[in-house]
Amino acid sequence: MVRTLLIDNIGELTTNDETLGSGLGGRLSDAAVLIEGERIAWVGSAAQAPTADERIDAEGRALLPGWVDSHTHMVFAGDRTAEFEARMAGEAYAAGGINVTVNATRAASDAELEANLARLVGEARRDGTTTMETKTGYGLTVADEVRSARVAATQADAVTFLGAHVVPAGVDAAAYLDLVTGEMLDAVAPLVSAVDVFCESGAFDEAQTRRILETATAKGLATRVHGNQLGHGPGTQLAVEHGSLSVDHLGFLTDDDIAALAGSWGEDARGTVATVLPACDLSTRMPLAPARKLIDAGAVVAIASNCNPGTSYTSSMGFCVATAVLQMGLTVQEAVRAATLGGAIALGMHEDGWIDPRGSLQARVGVVSPGALADLQLLNAPSVTHLAYRPGMRLTEAVWKAGTRVA
Ligand SMILES: N=CN[C@@H](CCC(=O)O)C(=O)O
């Protein structure tokens, strides 16, 4: 028999399913959620809650979907404290810093990479993250990229190949492009669900990005782009033209870029998610992505942590949500939705039937709705508004991933 758990007496429930509750976020008050095994079985008013094998009294607190962090770089070794210090003293961030982490990652053992990833995933779980994408990109040889993808697949929910992070030091750019679109991609393809490219000066230009995206698509892989991070460039337009799942960073957008992102969503075709990375913008002292303008224009926005040792050494989605509200001008409901359902759409996990890196078929995430995976977080607060009203406080009190309590 599959065990059932009732979370009862929920003061405010954010479902992200507007057929279940009111307003953006589909909110219910005085609610209850029934979990059966890995999935949500029932959502409704506490007064009508069914019985269950086990019951948790939420005592009027807020329950919402676990965070869906759709952009991280968590397979690495070492840190870049000195680079951060120099940046805070006025130096600009440059893509070349990536090579410092590449050297440390290549020198680390598999066990060290796995332990570091486990540490980071543990931190993220305690802060409410239940779904996490992570990228390769600090190996940059065939063997090191395959190893990074293998390590990532042990713990992440989606693994993205980022061989096109930078051209590694001492390697000819044209030869590296051949490798990334040839032997390296072939070796990594069975281990990943998407290919990413850092389209930026100091990394990959328009023609190189186009070639990487086209090759990935020809191999049946989804694509993503790191675009418009350090200055205005072609990344956003390329991602939209190409039908990439998301384009991430977006600190330097024109009105045309914003219109292209908004216009990519049609009646019957999915578009490109605009993923903003507030912690990264702060940590690099770059302009905040125009999340308010993107939402007003009709774009689908996700918020992610971009956890990595160079530009954003935090996995705290609560911090990202608070920043999006306090500094990017989003409402709390918009930010929470972007950090849950928005991330799920960016990963193609908002519908049933996605396949995790261990080969299992999974139900949708990012919503609290019957049939969805039971990925939930309970706040030590009566409402999600406290995430921005009480910035910096650790408000996540309990976390369930696929029905199992993980924090
Ligand atoms: N922009 C490219 N990649 C990472 C930074 C990686 C690094 O500096 O180590 C990012 O998303 O910010």
Ligand SMILES: [Zn+2]
């Ligand atoms: Zn990134």
